[in-house]
Amino acid sequence: MNIVDISQKRYTTKHYDPTKKIPADKIEQLLTVLRNSPSSVNSQPWHFYVIDSDASKNKILPAILEFNQPRVTGASHTIVFCIKTPIDEAHLVNLLNQEEKDGRYPSADLKQAQDQGRRHFVKLNSTTIESQQCWESKQAYLALGQLLFAAAAIGIDSTAIEGYDAQKMDEILELKSKGLKSVIVATLGYRAENDGNAHRPKSRLSKEQLFTFL
Template sequence: MDFVELARTRYTTKHYSGKAIPRETMEKLFEVLRLAPSSVNSQPWVYFHARTAEQKEKLLPAILDFNRERVTLASDVIVFTIRDAYDEAMFKRVLDKEIADGRYADETKIEGLDAGRRHFVGLHSETPESLHAWEQAQSYIAMGFLLAAAESYGIDSTALEGIDCAELDRILDTKSQGLKVVAAVSLGYRAENDSNATRPKSRLALTEIVREV
């Protein structure tokens, strides 16, 4: 599918049918999340996956009423979390994986590139809040990739911000893992009565949002 056509047809699903996504398709979607870009390859994310009825039920105390069926009737729910602190262990983990994956043909540049990443993360780490805002921006890049990839596989989706992140932190015990919930996405197949599926898409004209420098 042409990407512009994909953008035209993708929409936010309001009602799900309860039909399950094949596991092999979910594996592809997780691979898309793994491969998503992030500033200086920081990859500040960890994803929590709920698929069974019991797993989705566990999330419900943190889901606002109007979103609950978008969790219970979806096939899968992915909770997005970020690092509470981008620490030395994380810098080392990313660098070691880059080296193992052969990203550095010239080994003399490794130290400088590592220092560059540390500097850039440091620019956003004056306070925990500034770090979290920067990491959340990275996670939303990954979310965009997920929503587009889901559409390409014929999977419907809903980005969920009608959630209590602090309550999800409690439910998932993220604090003990050095993580912080920022958003969630439901994935599945639309119900026949999902009126949003046939509602015309409305966006501002290009002339209103694109300006030449």
């Protein structure tokens, strides 16, 4: 299946088959995709909670709006996307150390330039707490897009869920004490036979409306 076919067939799943679980090797693939997701200046300002048991689903269910709850209980896995609050010195040092460990710096000058460049863009987007969190959320949504497409590529259905109570989710997972804040939820699994959205044609604006070639 090529990338156009994947984009044509991928859709937002409304009803999952709770009897079908995603194999461990495929979940590992998707977690690797999340880990490899791009972020501005490789800031990686995220953390992901992977929920795959009935007990953990029930734990977060009070934070999910009622109409979305069946998507969590029926799906094989749920992932809560979190951002760091704030991006602090420890995170910046950790990033630089990891990059050095992974062999990204053939010279000390290149390492210093990367560190200075990253700090510049973090500062640029951190004039307020809200502006930093907005910037971080954009990075998390890049990772979300990677996940949704990758899932479709290996035959796994998905739903991006903004319909949840972020404050309640943060309380349930005790995120504030961990320097984190939830920004979006995604469910993964296999569609139910009665999932009506699977049979509706995809609807998108025309190329003429969407693209301007200069």
